[in-house]
Structure formats: C-alpha cells, structure tokens
Amino acid sequence: xxxxxxxxxxxxxxxxxxxxxxxxxxxxxxxxxxxxxxxxxxxxxxxxxxxxxxxxxxxxxxxxxxxxxxxxxxxxxxxxxxxxxxxxxxxxxxxxxxxxxxxxxxxxxxxxxxxxxxxxxxxxxxxxxxxxxxxxxxxxxxxxxxxxxxxxxxxxxxxxxxxxxxxxxxxxxxxxxxxxxxxxxxxxxxxx
Amino acid sequence: xxxxxxxxxxxxxxxxxxxxxxxxxxxxxxxxxxxxxxxxxxxxxxxxxxxxxxxxxxxxxxxxxxxxxxxxxxxxxxxxxxxxxxxxxxxxxxxxxxxxxxxxxxxxxxxxxxxxxxxxxxxxxxxxxxxxxxxxxxxxxxxxxxxxxxxxxxx
Numbered sequence: 001x002x003x004x005x006x007x008x009x010x011x012x013x014x015x016x017x018x019x020x021x022x023x024x025x026x027x028x029x030x031x032x033x034x035x036x037x038x039x040x041x042x043x044x045x046x047x048x049x050x051x052x053x054x055x056x057x058x059x060x061x062x063x064x065x066x067x068x069x070x071x072x073x074x075x076x077x078x079x080x081x082x083x084x085x086x087x088x089x090x091x092x093x094x095x096x097x098x099x100x101x102x103x104x105x106x107x108x109x110x111x112x113x114x115x116x117x118x119x120x121x122x123x124x125x126x127x128x129x130x131x132x133x134x135x136x137x138x139x140x141x142x143x144x145x146x147x148x149x150x151x152x153x154x155x156x157x158x159x160x161x162x163x164x165x166x167x168x169x170x171x172x173x174x175x176x177x178x179x180x181x182x183x184x185x186x187x188x189x190x191x192x
Numbered sequence: 193x194x195x196x197x198x199x200x201x202x203x204x205x206x207x208x209x210x211x212x213x214x215x216x217x218x219x220x221x222x223x224x225x226x227x228x229x230x231x232x233x234x235x236x237x238x239x240x241x242x243x244x245x246x247x248x249x250x251x252x253x254x255x256x257x258x259x260x261x262x263x264x265x266x267x268x269x270x271x272x273x274x275x276x277x278x279x280x281x282x283x284x285x286x287x288x289x290x291x292x293x294x295x296x297x298x299x300x301x302x303x304x305x306x307x308x309x310x311x312x313x314x315x316x317x318x319x320x321x322x323x324x325x326x327x328x329x330x331x332x333x334x335x336x337x338x339x340x341x342x343x344x345x346x347x
Contacts, residue, residue: 163346166217166291170344173214173330180325 210299210343212330215322217290218342222321224286229270233262236269267315274311279304283345293345302340310338 027033181187237257245252277284282294282301294310296302302310313320313334320333327336335341 162289162291165220165289166344166346169217169220169290170214172216176215176325177330181328184326186328 210345213290213292213324213342213344214330215325217292217344218321218324218332221284221286221290221292222318224289225270225273225284228285229266229273232269232273233265236265271308271311271315274314275304275308278302278307278310287342291344291346292342294340294342297339297341306338306340310334310340313337 237255241254244255274284277287278294279302283292287293294302296306317333323333323336324330329341331341
C-alpha cells in the first residue's frame with residue numbers, strides 16, 4: 001500500500017521536474033538572461049553593499065603584478081607626447097643647482113675634454129667675419145698708451161746703447177794702454 | 193776741440209780718485225765734438241742763406257765762402273763751444289755721450305780762464321790729444337800744461 005502511494009506521489013514530482021527542466025532549457029537557450037539580469041539589477045546598490053576594501057585586501061596583488069610584463073607595457077608607451085606636454089620650467093626654477101655644482105669636479109671634466117678636437121671644429125673665419133676688427137683694434141689702441149711705451153722703449157734702448165759704447169771704449173782704452181806699456185817696456189803704475 | 197774731453201764742474205775732490213779716460217774714449221768724444229761744431233757751422237750757413245733769400249728773392253744765390261773764412265769760423269766756433277761747455281759743466285756733448293768729465297788735478301771744476309786756455313790749446317794744437325796714448329797717467333799735452341785731466345764720469 002505504501003509503495004503504491006509513494007509511486008502515486010512520484011508521478012507529479014517527475015512531471016514537475018520534467019516541466020522545469022524544459023523551462024530552464026528554454027530560458028537558457030532562447031532568452032538572454034544576462035540582459036534580463038542587467039536590466040533588472042540596480043548595480044549601484046549592489047556595489048554599495050559590497051565591501052570592496054575587504055575584497056582588495058584579500059587579493060594577492062604581488063601575484064597579479066608578477067604576472068604582468070611591465071617591460072612590454074613600458075615599451076608600448078610613447079613618452080614623446082608626454083614629455084612635449086611637460087612644462088619643466090617651474091621644476092627647474094625650484095631646483096637649487098648650487099649644491100649639485102659644488103659636488104661636480106669641473107676641473108676633472110675639462111681635463112677629459114679634447115679641446116683640440118673641439119677647436120678644430122670651430123669655423124674661426126666665420127667668427128672673424130662677424131667681428132669688427134677695426135673697432136676692436138681702435139679700442140685696444142685707445143686703451144694702450146703706445147706713446148709712453150715707445151718713449152720708454154726708446155729711452156731704454158738709447159741708454160743701453162750708450163752704456164755699451166762707453167764700456168766698450170773703456171775696455172779699448174785699457175787695451176791701448178796695455179799695448180803701449182808693452183812697447184815701451186813700462187809698468188802700468190809709472191808716471192809721466 | 194779735438195781734445196774731446198769734457199770738463200766738469202760741479203765735481204768735487206772725489207773725482208780726483210776716479211780713473212782717467214784713455215785715448216779711445218777721448219778721441220771718440222773729440223770726433224763727436226767736431227761733428228757738433230760742423231753742424232753749428234752748417235746751420236749758420238743755412239741761416240745766412242735764408243736771410244739773404246728773404247731779403248732779395250729774385251737775385252738770391254747761395255753765398256760763396258772762402259776756405260780761409262771757413263777755417264777761421266770753424267776754429268772760432270770750436271773755441272767758443274769748448275770754452276763755454278767746460279766752464280759751464282765740464283762736459284761737451286761728445287763727453288756726455290762717452291761719459292767723460294774734464295776736471296782740475298784736484299778734481300774740481302775748471303775756472304773760466306782755465307777752460308778758455310784749454311779750449312784754445314785744443315783748437316790750435318789738437319794733435320796734443322794723442323799724448324794720452326803715451327802718457328802713463330793718460331794726460332794730453334793740454335792736460336800737462338794746464339794741470340787738468342779727463343775722467344770717466346757716467347752720471
């Protein structure tokens with residue numbers, strides 16, 4: 001008896017299971033449940049109710065970052081437009097370069113520079129063409145007391161020349177006296 | 193004037209200890225003095241010619257000067273030049289150039305009369321200068337006669 005009841009009760013259960021199965025198959029195949037859910041759900045309310053902080057704290061960010069190929073990311077970034085938009089003037093204005101320069105050994109840097117090579121690349125002719133040499137020369141001449149220099153040089157030359165002539169003639173005097181003394185067989189301290 | 197030494201004046205007895213100048217220095221000084229005297233004569237000639245030119249331009253001709261006048265003029269100018277230089281400073285221009293000074297044996301400057309006598313002696317008997325080469329004390333005949341000497345004096 002109980003077996004018959006059980007089977008009798010199992011019939012509607014099987015019917016309901018079969019109907020539900022067919023309904024679900026219909027819904028999943030014929031209806032876009034995602035669109036239905038998105039239109040039905042208030043995602044803002046859902047997100048407000050979610051503790052994102054707790055979610056993030058449970059994330060293993062190290063593992064996430066380890067899986068990212070940063071090199072590819074960096075290579076993919078075009079820095080030129082970024083740098084072009086960057087205004088470095090305010091940065092440089094706030095930068096105190098003096099401490100940096102104090103630490104730099106300018107002498108050692110200059111010693112490593114091949115000045116000959118640098119000078120060889122300079123177009124001296126072009127520089128000279130831009131220089132008004134006549135004006136520069138006039139300024140130099142105006143700044144130098146040439147008359148004084150010539151006067152001093154002439155006086156020095158004249159003085160030295162006269163001194164040489166005098167000393168030379170004095171030596172000649174002694175030579176002549178020595179010669180005469182030898183000819184006359186006379187000692188140099190003899191009187192007239 | 194060929195004596196060529198220059199006299200000095202303002203000198204004092206300290207010059208008596210200085211060395212006497214030899215024949216070479218004194219001869220060069222004498223030559224320089226001859227050049228000075230000839231320059232004075234030449235300047236005088238040109239000045240005379242200029243005066244004549246300004247007085248009569250149309251008939252101007254350079255003045256002709258005889259040898260006697262030239263010789264006499266040379267001797268006179270030389271005598272005046274030497275006398276004045278030795279009496280004033282003891283040095284002629286030639287002596288200044290060669291660093292020489294004419295002094296008395298005592299080292300003091302020459303008197304005017306002494307300078308004049310020495311000037312006349314040098315002009316009339318210039319060859320007396322060459323006795324300096326023979327003299328042990330480097331004295332010319334004029335120095336011996338007038339008791340003078342010529343010393344090195346560069347100041």
